[in-house]
Amino acid sequence: MLNIVLFGPPGAGKGTQSQKLIEKYGLIHLSTGDLLRSEISRGTELGLKAKGLMDAGLLVPDEVVIGMIESKIADNRSAAGFIFDGFPRTVPQAEALDVLLSKYDQGISCMIALQVSEEELVKRLLLRGQTSGRPDDADETLIQKRVQEYNTKTAQVANYYAQQNKFYAVDGIGEIDEIFAKNCEIIGACQLALNNK
Numbered sequence: 001m002l003n004i005v006l007f008g009p010p011g012a013g014k015g016t017q018s019q020k021l022i023e024k025y026g027l028i029h030l031s032t033g034d035l036l037r038s039e040i041s042r043g044t045e046l047g048l049k050a051k052g053l054m055d056a057g058l059l060v061p062d063e064v065v066i067g068m069i070e071s072k073i074a075d076n077r078s079a080a081g082f083i084f085d086g087f088p089r090t091v092p093q094a095e096a097l098d099v100l101l102s103k104y105d106q107g108i109s110c111m112i113a114l115q116v117s118e119e120e121l122v123k124r125l126l127l128r129g130q131t132s133g134r135p136d137d138a139d140e141t142l143i144q145k146r147v148q149e150y151n152t153k154t155a156q157v158a159n160y161y162a163q164q165n166k167f168y169a170v171d172g173i174g175e176i177d178e179i180f181a182k183n184c185e186i187i188g189a190c191q192l193a194l195n196n197k
Contacts, residue, residue, distance in 0.1 A: 001080065001081040001082070001106050001109075002025055002080060002191065002194075003081050003083075003084070003101065003106060003107065003109050004081070004082070004083045004084065004109060004112060004187065005088070005108055005110075005111040005112070006018050006021070006083055006085050006111075006112055006114070007112065007113040007114065007157070007158065008113060008114030008115070008116065008172060009116065009121055009147050009150040009151070010125060010143070010146045010147065010150065011122075011125040011128065011143075012114040012115070012116045012121065012172045013114055013116070013176070013179065014085055014086075014114060015085075016176055017179060017180060018083050018085050020176075020180050021083055021180075021184075024184065026079075026080040027079070027080055027081045027082055028072070028076050028079045028081070028082050028083070029082075029083055030069060030072060030082050030084050030085065030087070031085040031086055032065055032069075032085075033086060035068045035069065035072060036054075036060065036065075036068065046064055046067050046068050049064055050068075062092060062093055062096055063096075066096050066100055069087070069097070069100065073100070073104060081109070084097070084108075088157055089153055089154055090153060090154075090157065091156050091157060093157075094160045094161070095160075108161070108166055109166070109187075109190045109191070109194060110161075110166050110167075110187065111157075111166050111167050111168065112168050112169075112170055112183055112186055112187075113158055113167065113168070113170065114170055114172035114179070115170065116172040116173055117173070118144070118147050121147055122140055122143050122144065122147075125137045126138065126140065126143070166190075168186045170183060170186070
């Protein structure tokens, strides 16, 4: 199984790249936001628990999110692999994900981080804000806050995967297909390494 963590600050192009990677490698997209919405709309036990917390303005705890990820993995045992988008955001989440995957004799193949300057991110998000309808895409102060939050919290996650020799940085500025080609190169090398294990 090919399990990829796709990383990057808001506006780095994760959505675009993950879509292309899903098509090429036949992966299942695991976005925690989508999972939460799906569990809530289906009225599952985890979904109801998450909704109660969100309605109270609280963050959904890691064990609930991990539970949702596990049910998705369990339902797709024959998948070619997964692409994790927006998760893990913290080292405890990365550790919990490793424990979960090991239950299925799996692991993270590689973590690809799309790197884009803050100036470019602000520009992209303000542009996106003109059509996305998301209030946090239209306010420069909010954008900078989101980028800062990403940099503070997720830098440790990058170190966590770097210690496992699974971290790869990709310049997220340039033509979409050029960036995609770089991502495929990394994945190809990871697949070779996995096959030789």
